[in-house]
Amino acid sequence: MSALSLRNLLKTFGGLVAVANVSFEVEDLSIVGLIGPNGAGKTTVFNMITGNYRPDSGDVIFNRRAITGMPTHEIVSLGIARTFQNIRLFQNMTVLENVLAGCHCRMKAGLFSSMFRFPRQRREERHAVEQAMRELAFVGLDRQYNNLAGNLSYGNQRLLEIARALASQPRFLILDEPAGGMNDQETEDLMGLIRNIRGRDITVLLIEHDMNLVMRVCEKIVVLEYGAVIAEGTPAQIKTNPLVIEAYLGVED
Amino acid sequence: MSAGAIKERCRELQNKRWFASAAFVCFFLFMALAPSLLDLFGVSGGGIAQLDMLNKIGISAALALSLNVILGQAGLFHMGHTAFFAVGAYTTAVLSTMYQWPIFSAMPVAGLLAAAIGLAVALPIIHLRGDYLLVVTIGIVEIVRIALMNNIFGITGGANGIYGIARPAIFGFVFNSPKSQFYLIWSFTALTVFIFYLLEHSRFGRALNYIKADDTAAAGCGINVARYKLAAFTLGAFWAGMAGTLYAANIRTIEPTSFNFFESVILFAIVILGGSGSIAGVLLGSFLLIGLQDVFRDFDSARMLVFGLAMMAMMIFRPQGLLPPRRRRYDARKLMGKYACGISRQCGAKYNPYDEDEGSAS
Incomplete structure (x- = not known):
């Protein structure tokens, strides 16, 4: 069954066609990579899935339900979480508080009950802190919970964004260049992490320029160029696809 | 003990x-004296x-604290x-003078209408x-002032305003003397601090801070921005409406000029100067901006010059305000190292639902 399917997504900015009739499926519990040269429209596709952009036409179907044009926060509560290409952490807040933001949509306390801290809300709050610490431990940052997010290394900031996204208890995780700015060792760790995320029954869709990571971690790859899908298939198929080699990977020596 | 050690202890x-709650309690005890x-x-x-x-400072502080939320x-x-x-x-004034409502009954109505x-x-x-929002909100305050000026609905008394507003009274006790007014107003200010302190430390306050920091990221975390x-x-x-009730009952004569744009700017400055988002900062800002305005009244226009210069210096040397908000603290030390890790290198083999099967995908 496919967790997410995109059907003929179209998005134009002024006269520029950023995404032209993109359709592809993401199978449940798979790890799918979306690759393509800079400006191919990868992030625009992500933004349409997460409700940051509304497509001009086409549909986004998540678990057999059309979510096209829904506001972002509702999409998050349906179970799609994301990270950003240009890291968007709350830089002046602590690591823990950043992750608590992700817990927010799973908490129920209203304005007054959260203010006056009834026992039930205190429990909920304590539970949220535990949940946040669990996600921090998962990405290996629990010992840094009280540091400012802005003081973390670049690679750790990327991991923190993943923890924050996981805290919203998603069934589907979208990672926009998770290895951007990471060194080789960190990228190696990230691959293990992505597999472990899938191990928690979360489907993963990622954009990445690090071909080593994409080829080793993804089960399916979709290649975008000039806003259109030019190829999709297993890493082995993509590696040998002449269209992809021409458009993106270049000819190997 | 050396100076360094004392500093460290502090x-x-x-x-x-x-610490913050204790500081507020001490402050209000001192004010009570x-x-x-x-x-x-x-x-x-x-x-x-x-x-x-x-x-005057107490009312301004309550008002500035309500602006601080926004x-x-x-x-x-x-x-x-x-x-x-x-x-x-004005709601209070109209209810008091035309319908003889007691001030305390008018208070929630004033708040609800303002809300x-x-x-x-x-x-x-x-x-x-x-900046776009800023321009529109400037428009709001002007519209209200001009509406009051033009005797809207025939009840605001135009440029003369409304006079003869009753004193607040409860169980036969009338808050008449400046001293009783003082206790009434500062009780309200203390209540304001209490309420907004709880708000700041609630899920709601946290969500507002996320929105302030980055509303796209906040929405991406599932917050309905x-x-x-x-x-x-x-x-x-x-809350500003309720503070308006206290003001009307304190001053007893209100006129449109008391609610001009300049007053809005002062309120804005109290929040920014004191420390945006910090309750203690806003209290301090109220004392400085409202109190010092009064102290330097004799210098008239020169005081505004000093004022402006002081603000410029502040924004250059201490843009976060005099008392910026403190970091929220969470009790999570015990939870460190308790949960499983998903990164193999850092945390050993604690979490490993999938065997590391390198190359299976390639």
Whole structure:
């Protein structure tokens, strides 16, 4: 069954066609990579899935339900979480508080009950802190919970964004260049992490320029160029696809 | 003990979670003694002038704290807060003079009407960002002032305003003297601090801070940005309306000029200068901006010059304000190292649902 399917997504900015009739499926519990040269429209596709952009036409179907044009926060509560290409952490807040933001949509306390801290809300709050610490431990940052997010290394900031996204208890995780700015060792760790995320029954869709990571971690790859899908298939198929080699990977020596 | 050690101990103390609450309790206990202290030191005129000034500061502090929710916590550039204050004051004045409502009954009505107007004006503009919102809110305060000036609905008394507003009374006790007014106003201010302190440390306050920091990221975390912004705006307007009631009952004669744009700017400055989002900062800002304005009254226009220069210096050397908000603290030390890790290298083989099967995909 496919967790997410995109059907003929179209998005134009002024006269520029950023995404032209993109359709592809993401199978449940798979790890799918979306690759393509800079400006191919990868992030625009992500933004349409997460409700940051509304497509001009086409549909986004998540678990057999059309979510096209829904506001972002509702999409998050349906179970799609994301990270950003240009890291968007709350830089002046602590690591823990950043992750608590992700817990927010799973908490129920209203304005007054959260203010006056009834026992039930205190429990909920304590539970949220535990949940946040669990996600921090998962990405290996629990010992840094009280540091400012802005003081973390670049690679750790990327991991923190993943923890924050996981805290919203998603069934589907979208990672926009998770290895951007990471060194080789960190990228190696990230691959293990992505597999472990899938191990928690979360489907993963990622954009990445690090071909080593994409080829080793993804089960399916979709290649975008000039806003259109030019190829999709297993890493082995993509590696040998002449269209992809021409458009993106270049000819190997 | 050396100076360094003392400094270190002070820092430790400040980092305690109870430090802020304890500081507020001490502050309000001290304020409770203020009238007696004025008596004790035999301030000329029985300290009435000083009490009047403190009353003014107390009302401004409550009002600025209500703006702090909107501007300081949620980061909405709102420079029209006096409009809601005016709505509250005029509602109280009309209910008191035309319908003989007791002040305390008028108070919630004043708050609710201000909140309703706040919600109505915020709905179409809440999605505006930064400077755009600022310009629109400036418009709001002008519209309200001009409406009052033109005797809207024939009940605001035009440029003359409304006079003869009753004193607040409860169970036959009338808050008549400056001293009783002082206790009434500062009780309200203390209540304001209490309520907004709880708000700051709730899930709601946290959500506002996320929105202030980055509303796209906040939405991406599942926070309903528009709804929270509206809630902050409406709550701030509600509280400003209630502060308006106290103002009307304190001053007893209100006129449109008391609610002009300049007053809005001062409120804005109190929040920014004191420390955007910090309750203690806003209290300090109220004392400095309202109190010092009064102290330097004799210098007239020169005082505004000094004022402006001081503000410029502040924004250059201490843009976060005099007392910026403290970091929230969470009790999570015990939870460190307790949960499983998903990164093999850092945490060993604690978490490993999938065998590391390198190359299976390639």
